[in-house]
Amino acid sequence: MKFWRCTVCGWLHEGDNPPEHCPRCGAPAEKFELVDMAEYDLADEEAAAPVVKELTEADKNRIQPALYRISYGLFIVGSKDGDKINAQTCNTVFQITSTPMRVVVGVNKNNLTNDYIKKSGVFTVCILGQEDRQMVGQFGYRSGREINKFENVKYSIGVTGAPIIDQCIAYLECRVDSELTIDVGTHTMFVGEVIEGNVKNESEPMTYAFYRQNKNKPAKTPAAKQWRCKVCGYIHTGEEPPETCPVCGAPSSEFELVQ
């Protein structure tokens, strides 16, 4: 296989012939020159992958809008340090394996929550619904080093000791797998094994795109009814009690209205 270099922008093309147009700068085929392959270590193919070059401002301006097309959910990621708790808004969460159930979260290393996760080895992920928009501002933009983000916020402490805010549609509790956790420059990617979790109500999850489109609109009053399972104490939020208790399996007749 031959390599061709665009003499306009420097990109390498691999193939018997140069491309019709440079896919980076659009220069036509005649602007490509055959590369002396001795310049490159082709011992393995990965070494022949395009070299990472510093992107110009024009490159970044072209690529950035493509990155904005990636879809995200919106979450409150929390952790603890002894009996102190903190939490932050986060959009980078996905499930990575089903067996065992593992999720990945990306957290900026400057954030207090990052310190807490590293110290305690645990984190919670509260999944926000479309009616939980105020939580994005409550836990974003400011640091738990300066303010108590939980003031006037209803929450409980999970089995991990990390916080779970009441106003979310579902939550997960995770223990960090240190060996699967990576320092990626400005951020840490924590891989956590899910050890607990539950759905709190059936509202639609909020996506980042939905939040941007609706953040200045007033939220509807969230469903206020709460039902307690008389057998095990589980709290269900919604207009009706659940068909069966997800914790102990009791039927809906065992639920009483709390508020």
Added chain:
Amino acid sequence: MKFWRCTVCGWLHEGDNPPEHCPRCGAPAEKFELVDMAEYDLADEEAAAPVVKELTEADKNRIQPALYRISYGLFIVGSKDGDKINAQTCNTVFQITSTPMRVVVGVNKNNLTNDYIKKSGVFTVCILGQEDRQMVGQFGYRSGREINKFENVKYSIGVTGAPIIDQCIAYLECRVDSELTIDVGTHTMFVGEVIEGNVKNESEPMTYAFYRQNKNKPAKTPAAKQWRCKVCGYIHTGEEPPETCPVCGAPSSEFELVQ
């Protein structure tokens, strides 16, 4: 700080007192016993995090619906092996750092695309729009080991040598950073530095939730017009040419209708 163990389900609670109810099984405070802390190595707090235990079927049935509330986009992730190409449907992609621009993708280790990414050190991410539903089936469910997924699919080869399908709203080309890439059991998390990318049209990105709700509805005919920049050759898809060419900056008057 003291530790309390739920005698019903075994969960550990950290605090001066046992919790009112076990957050896992709902058992009341009196079902908790004080744990002899000598049982645990408390040299650092992480060691005191809840132990990961095998989840019961009931646990999994409770937690799984919470995992389903995580929002995802939909993508075609492609790579190459020499001059062979392959691609697959994927929902696990997020940006992890801005400087440098890096993304993470999760890919099942059984998939041919995983082999190709490891061999070549490159991958592409094509971001699907709401009109690109047929691509999910085209590149999902079946293996590139058995069929040629690119038959009857229009695509180009990017600067990485990996494929970029025409029917997507934006794409990214990445070089794998091997040191930031992790084997997570059934899947690999590849961290890639974004070396190229662009928006192809202005349609809404498709989320996984949108796909599930609409997968059986016929897609509208996608915008068929393509405009070529006469200066650099860049192709824009849409009803109108762009205000300025994102590659060379030429104004809309320099665009000609291709189809």
